[in-house]
Amino acid sequence: MFLGCRNLQLVSSLSISCSITLAWGDVRVESQAKIVQSGKSPQHSESLISITVIEARQLIGLNMDPVVCVEIGDDKKYTSMKESTNCPYYNEFHISVIHSKNLLRSGTLVGTFKMDVGTVYSQPEHQFYHKWAILSDPDDITAGCKGYIKCDIAVVGKGDNIKTPHKANETDEDDIEGNLLLPEGIPAERQWARFYVKIYRAEGLPKMNTSIMANVKKAFIGENRDLVDPYVQVQFAGQKGKTSVQKSSYEPIWNEQVIFTELFPPLCKRLKVQIRDSDKVNDVAIGTHFIDLRKISNDGDKGFLPTLGPAWVNMYGSTRQYTLMDEHQDLNEGLGEGVSFRARLLVSIAVEILDTTSPEIISSTEVQVESVSNISEVRRPANGLIQAAESSNTDSIISATGKIDEFFLFGSFLEATMIDRKIGDKPISFEITIGNYGNQIDGVSKPSLSKKKKKDGESEEEESELIQNSSEDEADEDSDLVSVSSTPLMKPVITDRNYFHLPYFEKKPCVYIKSWWQDQRRRLYNSNMMDKIADKLVNTCVGHLVNRGSIDLCIRCSALLVYHLLSSLLLQDSMGQQAKQIRTQVKKNTVKDKLKLVQNFLQRLRFLADEPQHSIPDVFIWMMSNNKRIAYARVPSKDILYSIVDEETGKDCGKVKAVFLKLPGKKGFGHAGWTVQAKLELYLWLGLNKQRKDFLTGLPNGFEELKATKTGPGLQSQVFQLRAHMYQARSLFAADSSGLSDPFARVFFSTHSQVTEVLSETLCPTWDQLLVFDDVELFGEASELRDDPPIIVVEIYDQDTVGKAEFIGRTFAKPTIKMCDEHYGPPRFPPQLEYYQIYRGNCTAGELLAAFELLQIGQGGRADLPPLEGPTDSERGPILPVPLGIRPVLSRYRIEVLFWGLRDLKRINLAQVDRPRVDIECAGRGVQSALIQNYKKNPNFSTLVKWFEVDLPENELLHPPLNIRVVDCRAFGRYILVGSHAVSSLRRFIYSTPDKNSNNWATAGTENHFLQQTEEENDKKKKKKKKKGGVEEEDETDERVLDWWSKYFASIETLKEVSTVLQSVCCPMQVYNKELETEYGNFEDWLHTFNLYRGKAGDDDEHALDDDRIVGRFKGSLCMYKLPLSEEITREAGFDPNMGMFQSIPHNDPINVLVRVYVVRATELHPADINGKADPYIVIKLGKSEVKDKENYISKQLNPVFGKSFDIEATFPMESMLTVSVYDWDLVGTDDLIGETKIDLENRFYSKFRVTCGISSNYSLHGYNVWRDPMKPSQILAKLCKEGKIDGPHYGPGGKVKVANRIFTGPTEIEDENGITQTEEHLALAVLNHWEEIPRVGCKLVPEHVETRPLLNPDKPGIEQGRIEMWVDMFPMDMPAPGPAIDISPRKPKRYELRVIIWNTDEVILEDDDYFTGEKSSDIFVRGWLKGQQEDKQDTDVHYHSLTGEGNFNWRFVFPFDYLMAEEKIVISKKESMFSWDETEYKIPPRLTLQVWDADHFSADDFLGAIELDLNRFPRGAKTAKQCSIDMIRNEQELPTISIFKQKRVKGWWPFVARDENDEMELTGKVEAELHLLTAEEAEKSPVGLGRNEPDPLEKPNRPDTSLMWFLGPLKSIRYFIWHNYRWLILKALGLILLLLMLGLFLYSIPGYLVKKMLGA
Secondary structure (H helix, E strand, O other), X not given: OOEOOOOOEEEOOOOOEEEEEEOOOOOEEEEEEEEEOOOOOOOOEEEEEEEEEEEEEOOOOOOOOOOEEEEEOXXXXXXXXXXXOOOOEOOXXXXXXXXXXXXXXXXXXXXXXXXXXXXXXXOHHHEEXXXXXXXXXXXXXXXXXXXXXXXXXXXXXXXXXXXOOOOOOHHHHHOOHHXXXXXXXXXXXXXXXXXXXXXXEEEOOOOOOOHXXXXXXXXXXXXXXXXXXXXXXXXXXOEEEEOOOOOOOOOOEEEXXXXXXXXXXXXXXXXXXXXXXXXXXXXXXXXXXXXXXXXXXXXXXXXXXXXXXXXXXXXXXOOOOOOOOOOOHHHHOOOOOOOXXXXXXXXXXXXXXXXXOOXXXXXXXXXXXXXXXXXXXXXXXXXXXXXXXXXOOOOOEEEOOEEEEEEEEEEEEEEEEEEXXXXXXXXXXXXXXEOOEOOOOOOOOOOOOOOOOOEXXXXXXXXXXXXXXXXXXXXXXXXXXXXXXXXXXXXXXXXXXXXXXXXXXXXXXXXXXXXXXXXXXXXXXHHHHHHHHHHHHHHHHHHHHOXXXXXXXXXXXXXXXXXXXXHHHOOOHXXXXXXXXXXXHOOHHHHHHHHHHHHHHHHHHHHHHOOOOOOOOOEEEEEEEOOEEEEEEEEOHHHHEOOOOHHHXXXXXXXXXXXXXXXXXXXXXXXXXXXXXXXXXXXXXXXXXXXXXXOOOOOOXXXXXXXXXXXXXXXXXXXXXXXXXXXXXXXXXXXXXXXXXXXXXXXXEOOEEEXXXXXXXXXXXXXXXXXXEEEEEEEOOHHHHHXXXXXXXXXXXXXXXXXXXXXEEEEEEOXXXXXXXXXXXXXXXXXXXXXXXXXXXXXXXXXXXXXEEEXXXXXXXXXXXXXXXXXXXXXXXXXXXXXXXXXXXXXXXXEXXXXXXXXXXXXXXXXXXXXXXXXXXXXXXXXXXXXXXXXXXXXXXXXXXXXXXXXEEOOXXXXXXXXXXXXXXXXXXXXXXXXXXXXXXXXXXXXXXXXXXXXXXOOHHXXXXXXXXXHHHHHHHHHHHHOOHHHHHHXXXXXXHOOHHHHHHHHOOOOOOOOHHHHHHOOOOEEEOOOHHHHOHHHOOOOEEEEEEOOOOOOHHHOOOHHHXXXXXXXXXXXXXXXXXXXXXXXXXXXXHHHOOOOOOOOOOOEEEEEEEEEEEEEOOOOOOOOOOOOEXXXXXXXXXXXXXHHHOOOOOOOOEEEEEEEEEEEEOOOOEXXXXXXXXXXOOOOEEEEEEEEEHHHHHHOOOOOOOOEOOOOOOOOOOOOOOOOOHHHHHHHHHHHOOOOOOEEEXXXXXXXXXEEEEOOOEEEEOOXXXXXXXXXXXXXXXXXXXXXXXXXXXXXXXXXXXXXXEXXXXXXXXXXXXXXXXXXXXXXXXXXXXXXXXXXXXXXXXXXXXXXXXXXXXXXXXXXXXXXXXXXEEEXXXXXXXXXXXXXXXXXXXXXXXXXXXXXEEEEEEEEEOOOOEEEEEEOOXXXXXXXXXXXXXXXXXXXXXXXXXXXXXXXXXXXXXXXXOEEOOEOOOOOOOOHHHHOOOOOOEEOHHHHOEEEEEEEEEEEOOOOOEEEEEEEEEEEEEEEHHHHHHOOOOOEOOOOOOOOOOOOOOOOOOOOOOHHHHHHHHHHHHHHHHHHHHHXXXXXXXXXXXXXXXXXXXXXXXXHOO
């Protein structure tokens, strides 16, 4: 699934953050992005970003429904939702919209993780695999880690092949801390930090609007406005901050700071600062600068946080003239090399680590923009008193950014050649600029309102006038020096068909530019010193690499050199120490490792040498014609900076250097960009104006300054003769549609050029031609020319019959110089032939073998030169061959060619190839194969071996390539070229005589080893028998259960079924995590495959691959040896002279073979359906046979287990390419190809490694481990001994066998249907398993194996679409038929039933307050489910009104599930939705979740706590509630664990936990539970009911009487809640009421009573 994010621009490590934002699920996101790798060509390359979200753990929050959102640039993808969990799990890719969020409430952000794509790309294999990303909350930086997400991230560029790493042990991956998604060297615990980017002001901005509007405004308002409205945008870690817009200002002042809050150290390495022009329609970038945080910080012990400036950063981009549509706008965005100075910006960066505990901290990570105070700039006048900057004193300015000083740039053009003729013959001039100084067309934007910047007493306006008018007003000593930035116009002169040159002969034009910059030379000096150390290191190592003996000496010397230089620099102390250490530790055997160390060292030096705070901008050289800029070159200012100390001087300062001009921007790529626009010999010098007296010191002697005119030094000249010995080229670029070229070479030197002859139809031309350039005039002193001669340019072209010659490539060389007073002789003369790499753009396009010598012509003229031999070859006319001393010494060689056959030939001009022939050619000699009469019927050759003799150089490095060409013989004697192949190096085909002494190998070691091993095994067996019956029985049952999968799992480390019993019973096989071919050298032990190419080679820029040019394959081999051959070989018994060195190879007649393909499983398939899944099935093709297993597709699965075998009959060689494809089944429409793998069966079949059927490690007659080969081990051994002509095998008593003077031992008994019998097969097998130890003919035979092959899709080249595990057996049909195929069908999951009895809870936190009494209580119930079966949640009944946290339940949960013991996964099959066609199978880890809740009647229940138990490894429960503590979860890793699958029944107390407000884990209760695991059969025999139901009911819990609901039993409630608590109060109240009642009655009745008494009634 692709996200169309084509314009996402990632500049190497631009901080487009891949922020994994948690709201949750599992997704594979693939997104296309543009990445520019720094240091490489600034082209954008389409990239694919693939992200797989697997699972999350430890998410902070209660009972959440998480979703993951992956964001790249402006693209977002969401995973599906997982309900009620904070440890969601999947391992399949899922892409869906966020339908899972509740419509009424939007998702809450849990946490984010950011990383820039460049960091991923810089990882090994450009990927992070199965790593845990730490989530943090951007809105609350005081909070800690918010959880972890396990994911894979890969960034695939063009041509990258991403290989999925072999899975390590899964328990290792579960170790979160050890597998964090962080690059090496970044600590796991990162702190929050503030990044302060202060933006002060900018200078030298270009116009960003047309002048028309400005002129209209000026007419109306009367003021001249600056044509730019700039603001600065800073991007970091996926966030942007902007300053305010300064209206109409070429020199804006902001004084603002942008503040980012991010974790430190950040995973985004670069900060992007961009000046933009605010526009009503569309804001445009003016210039972009990237600041690499690694370059402004040091993570060592004496390190410092990222710190920069205040410093001026220079911005480069497109040319400065304003156009409405700027074709080079990309350059201003920072993509590609800027071609002109755009502006400079004063910035500073500081980082402050935050103390997140302090109360007044702002906890959000929003970008903030604040204003800051201005940087003070003051001057220090001569009297030492400081006064304000407005003072007009002329002393140099001191500011916070350094002292401003006057710099002087001098350049002299000594030669201008190779000017492209497309430019036309109008006069040409060259302009040099530094910053805006010297730029006459579009440089200085004059500041308005007379904003004059004081620069040494002159304003910029005056300066620009000074540059344009050559007035000599300056009254100081250099009054005669005027700033002149361009050379006079001059008309070009024709050199040859392609190029012009400018006639700079006696007078060389010069330019002088004065400029003012902050004096930061010290920084650049340090940078230059480190560059020089690095260069010396390279030269020392490379210089000695050729001579292997002196390599350790060279490393010691270079390390010593680095140590001394670094120590003298007092810089990077640790590096100095490291260098010293390397020097002392170099020994012969550690050279390779130390060389790697030195290379790392070199990288660090280069990294340090790149100075981020250089205030002086780069120098640009522009070629101008017709007042337009045509081509440019850019020279870093530090390279030409002068210092009085030699080591600090730039490497090109004061030196004559060849500079090649190129077209700006995108024009500089592709065909147009390959032609050189101009080649300049240029002298540059940059230094302080006060050091100006030294500016001519580096010029070649004999130059003198002509002060009167602009043209510079006049000089003496020397006359030379150049001899270019053009011998041959190899592996050239194919420029014609035939797949060949018609190459010729053109050699340029100074203003001269010559060409070699054209050789037709070859990629490896041998010109053998000497080109002589007479009377070449060079200027300068002889000795200096000798040390640094001018460069020779050689261009290779392809001659076309129509149109102009096509460019193939270019290379550069320096000639060896002989002065007239030197002797022409060793060691320097005659010069040796050398290989020069030919380049076409950024790609290599072949190699040129040539030598160049430059001979001075003295007083005696040419007569004094070494004589030239005349043309010896009358046919070639006046062509001089390369003279004898230089051409290589030749010897007689014989090249034998094995012609086996041709394969997969494509049609040529729509006609099929019918009668092909192979022509072999090397150094002008060759041989032709026999003609294949009918390619369709039999593509093999009838005559196998032919040979030819040829004279080849004795030096192997100079051997010419060998050309293989296939032609099709058509009617009427016509031949058509089908394809060709050039074997560039014959070294691997050189025959070496076998070593005589190798036959007498030592035998003792192996023999003992075998004896020991067998004894040990027998001992083990005996011990087992001695044990009691019970154990024995268990072993036997295990053996009955074992199948092929047991053996498979015993062979791979990922799975844990490998018990000791299993390993002793299973005979592990070899499981390769790669193709078998890579392990065994493509099975090219004697039969090689050569790809045949046809058609024009594609260029890197045009996205064409060489694979598209393959038109077929030639199978055969070569063998070359010097004549005469020693007679011993030819006298050997059975030597067939017709077969030459290819003795004892099989015949190539057609052969019928039964091919049996076993497909085990596929892993990590690419999603093919819109739901992020696939429905894969297997298709197998071999020749015309095709087997489709469509009806057995596996629904919605990206890791399908196929477990299938397929039998196909085939005839080699016609049907030898096996294709195994995985297709995606679709209900509607055609099925899509996910990926396929191709296997050449023929090479395997004939290989001496015996790949037909893997050799097992054990010989068995029945069971899953049965011997598969129709030939027994003893027969195979006898056959191998016979073919290899070696003595043996001789079987002896006592389990010994002797083969070729070596003795092997092994067991001799085997158990079959007749009981135990004697056999030799184990002995033979022991020899076969160690066949590589047999002298002369031994090699490692392919063992019983499973290979892992990548699946590729032709539509998505280079990107693995998944991997397939499989193997192939081949059985010749003329041999006995093999047995039936082994059953590898997938294991069916076993049905289990987990019974969980919740007995009691204790210390559960009390949530509710009682209405009447105010007491704390909880209505407790427990909920449980198995992960993946959330819909089968089960709840206990409620224990109401628990006052102590105690709950009594006696409640049973029953969870039936299917379980795969081998993979430790539960298998769940369910329909994804009501619209799903069929069920999807999920495999998830067996995890039991138990939660404790507080029941509420009128509101949602309250979640109190939870525990999750991994049924394979969970802590044993505590015996009592007291012993149960939160440590059982905190220290889970350290506690011993148990598995329910082994223990079957477990009872104990476990803690419930939840997170409090501070994200701390707290104990919220304890549960007493019993876990009982039964198989389905056992469960059926003893059924139980859910809860407390029948059958086997649990007794009712003995709950306190208070546990009831008040409205169900009001009287009981009154009794327990009121009477129970207020008994005495009620009694007292009742007593009081009675008393009051009696008192009332007494008072009521007493008057009547008294009356009665008184009246005596």
